[in-house]
Amino acid sequence: MFSKLLACLSLAITASAVATNITPPASRGLPFNPASVVDLSGTTTDTDTIVSTAQTIDQKSGPNGAPDQPIPPTDVTAVDGQITTTGATNSTDVPTRRSISHRGPTRRSSPRAYELAFSGSGTGPNDRDASIHGTAFLTFTTVNNATYNIADCEAFCDEIDSCVFVNLFYEHNNPHLDAGTSNLICAAYADVHTAAEKTSFGGQQLAPLPAEKTFIQDSSGFSLTSLVDPATPEGYELIFGPINAAVNAPGYMGFAFLDRYDVQACAEQCNTRGADAQGGECQFFNIWRALVNGVPTTYTCAMYFIPTNASTADNFGQGNLLVTLSRGYQRINAVIDGGFEGFTACDEFCFAESDATWIGTSPPGGTLDATLFFFQPFAHNGNAVALLGSATAEDALAGTLTPAKPLNTLPGRQYSIGFFQSSSFSPPDEEAAAFVDVQWNGETIATIRPGFANFEFFQFTVTAKGQDTLSFHGGAAPAWSFLDDITVFEL
Numbered sequence: 001m002f003s004k005l006l007a008c009l010s011l012a013i014t015a016s017a018v019a020t021n022i023t024p025p026a027s028r029g030l031p032f033n034p035a036s037v038v039d040l041s042g043t044t045t046d047t048d049t050i051v052s053t054a055q056t057i058d059q060k061s062g063p064n065g066a067p068d069q070p071i072p073p074t075d076v077t078a079v080d081g082q083i084t085t086t087g088a089t090n091s092t093d094v095p096t097r098r099s100i101s102h103r104g105p106t107r108r109s110s111p112r113a114y115e116l117a118f119s120g121s122g123t124g125p126n127d128r129d130a131s132i133h134g135t136a137f138l139t140f141t142t143v144n145n146a147t148y149n150i151a152d153c154e155a156f157c158d159e160i161d162s163c164v165f166v167n168l169f170y171e172h173n174n175p176h177l178d179a180g181t182s183n184l185i186c187a188a189y190a191d192v193h194t195a196a197e198k199t200s201f202g203g204q205q206l207a208p209l210p211a212e213k214t215f216i217q218d219s220s221g222f223s224l225t226s227l228v229d230p231a232t233p234e235g236y237e238l239i240f241g242p243i244n245a246a247v248n249a250p251g252y253m254g255f256a257f258l259d260r261y262d263v264q265a266c267a268e269q270c271n272t273r274g275a276d277a278q279g280g281e282c283q284f285f286n287i288w289r290a291l292v293n294g295v296p297t298t299y300t301c302a303m304y305f306i307p308t309n310a311s312t313a314d315n316f317g318q319g320n321l322l323v324t325l326s327r328g329y330q331r332i333n334a335v336i337d338g339g340f341e342g343f344t345a346c347d348e349f350c351f352a353e354s355d356a357t358w359i360g361t362s363p364p365g366g367t368l369d370a371t372l373f374f375f376q377p378f379a380h381n382g383n384a385v386a387l388l389g390s391a392t393a394e395d396a397l398a399g400t401l402t403p404a405k406p407l408n409t410l411p412g413r414q415y416s417i418g419f420f421q422s423s424s425f426s427p428p429d430e431e432a433a434a435f436v437d438v439q440w441n442g443e444t445i446a447t448i449r450p451g452f453a454n455f456e457f458f459q460f461t462v463t464a465k466g467q468d469t470l471s472f473h474g475g476a477a478p479a480w481s482f483l484d485d486i487t488v489f490e491l
Contacts, residue, residue, distance in 0.1 A: 024393035033424035036454045038381045040250040049081040063140040074265035078257035113225040118195035120218030129219040130198040132167040135296045136190035136260035145184035153186035162190040169219035190260040192223045233267035235490035240310035241327030247286040248315045251306025258299040266301035279305030288326035334407040338486035340384035369399025380420045380455045380484035388475025402471040411466035419486040426478040428452035436474035
């Protein structure tokens with residue numbers, strides 16, 4: 001499988017048709033400007049900022065205005081410690097109950113089981129109660145108030161994919177309630193709440209005087225007996241969870257707070273997060289719920305350019321904040337072994353034209369114009385890297401590097417091609433002509449001309465036909481190009 005494998009211990013190349021004053025990579029030459037390897041110091045999870053932001057943010061809400069408002073998209077309430085004011089808001093339109101929109105398809109084909117979370121205080125003339133003011137509020141409706149209509153309220157929750165809890169209560173003196181035909185409110189939430197969160201007592205003057213202010217009676221809560229695991233976002237795989245510990249790992253790229261526990265929304269944050277200068281695209285996210293004094297407070301989406309697993313989840317919380325419902329998801333790379341770490345043909349220094357996952361080819365008359373190297377000083381991350389351009393400097397022809405098998409891509413989907421390139425092995429004048437053609441299904445979709453440059457990240461978007469081919473063509477010794485950490489992620 002390994003073609004023209006060469007080991008450094010006995011390697012001695014004395015002739016070069018291109019540059020006799022530069023020791024080529026195959027002879028274990030030293031780069032003019034050594035590779036800028038990934039430095040993970042200072043890239044661990046910024047737990048202190050996450051916790052301090054969670055202590056100050058207020059994501060709680062409840063029914064307001066007219067019933068049957070559409071469910072807004074998940075809102076991003078903070079980014080890297082900065083609380084945001086943008087995001088979706090409830091529409092002022094009042095559709096019928098059946099026209100309520102929600103994220104994603106409904107996956108439930110039958111009614112679900114509920115249990116009583118807390119009971120209301122009664123409906124006597126002097127009885128007063130409070131409704132839930134909590135996180136992850138979705139929407140509300142009114143149900144027939146001829147009885148205390150628990151069944152219709154639970155059925156309303158069944159219609160909403162993300163609903164796991166409803167708060168049923170009477171609100172008096174509110175003229176917005178279904179044209180006055182019912183004052184029995186059913187409020188849907190995407191998180192479970194307790195009686196400790198019954199803090200909304202009414203007290204608004206919504207009807208013209210001499211009408212009284214609003215007040216609440218008989219506020220009860222009903223939650224699912226078992227929560228449904230969220231669907232895994234396309235392009236990802238579930239690595240762990242749910243557990244009660246958050247990730248504390250290197251490769252951290254920042255965090256976003258969401259207004260509800262929404263795995264798909266967290267995946268979208270990862271997909272659209274700007275690339276890290278030394279780590280590239282987001283490859284892993286950890287979503288978890290923060291309980292402060294036992295009350296759901298916010299939902300953290302922490303992002304990383306290095307995938308990890310449950311072994312790094314050792315943050316159980318700080319002070320009065322506890323971590324719950326922590327899950328980790330890894331982005332699926334359509335490129336097998338994009339970091340070339342599967343090339344382990346030696347312990348220190350060796351190279352080859354191909355291995356089990358990558359194939360390098362030279363044009364007619366070329367010699368070793370696309371190769372794989374096991375040599376840590378050449379690599380961006382880890383121990384292995386790919387080289388375009390004659391490894392022995394015997395010609396100035398461009399080589400082509402491509403995966404051994406077509407990519408496992410889906411027709412019509414968009415993908416992001418990412419990779420790191422370095423063209424700093426030779427001095428600046430010799431590297432000035434460095435180039436790499438990025439080829440998708442045999443067509444050049446982009447050409448980079450970095451000149452003399454240390455490892456930097458490049459990214460391009462393509463549309464898949466399915467079972468696509470990816471190639472990198474370039475390198476013309478002594479204008480060598482090293483490639484590392486190649487990814488193809490679904491967008």
